[in-house]
Amino acid sequence: MLGSKRGLAVGSSRTGTRVPAVERSRSRSKGKEKRRDKKSKEEKKEKEFAWMDSEEEDEASASASSSEEKPVPLEEVQSLGQMAKLAPGLQKRLKRGDLRSKELCEVVAALGRSKFFDGGLFEVLANELRRAFNRRSLGPSEVITTIAQLGDLNAYNQRVFEAACDALERELNRVPEALRQKLESTLKQVKHTPSEGFLRALSQRSGGGDRRQACPMFWRGQCKWGPKCKLSHDDNSFENTMDSGSWKPPSMSGGKSVGFKQSADLFKADRCGALW
Known part of the structure; x- marks a missing residue:
């Protein structure tokens, strides 16, 4: 009787050892399935957010390419950033005296369009403009337009305006009325007082000639x-x-x-x- 109980106990212990083995194999298979499910979810998540990474890479490459863009030509400058890229090179060329008189007018026009102001650049630009005015290498229309743009930029330089008035004094009798009025308003804007001879020439209005608008027909x-x-x-x-x-x-x-x-x-x- 005792032996049968022991045998039963041993048998039950043997059968008991087989059940946990099956359960362990099932638990292992479940663990593998969970790991596969977790890995597939992670891969799916990576695919879902892959477009965000691609957009960030595209933006980074676009910013890098934009930073490497070449500066636009001077006559096409419209924004402050475009002028800022050209300013260092222009300042070096102005110091060397490499710009012609017409190019000086283009520089002033680009500065006016972009509303760019740099003290160092305007200092060397003023010296070159004064030399161009003294050489009489610019026409009355170009001189008046240039100093008017300087006035709009609040870049008044007394010596530059004196040189401009000296260059215009003998040409005022040929200056159209519209440009004459523009010149007068510019001088008032910057509060520049020209010489007495210039004021007399500016106040004179030619009596001869037809002042009516031209007939297109x-x-x-x-x-x-x-x-x-x-x-x-x-x-x-x-x-x-x-x-x-x-x-x-x-x-x-x-x-x-x-x-x-x-x-x-x-x-x-x-x-x-x-x-x-």
């Missing part, structure tokens, strides 16, 4: 009004109109033939299509 040979035309047929008035920027070609008259309209009006008035 006359310069196309289509004006039928002749001496009755309310616009000017004078050569000087045509040049003044072009310099002031108020010239309007006949194509801006609505697409209709102004010359035909004028002829029709004259025909209604005196039954004659011309005034000869």
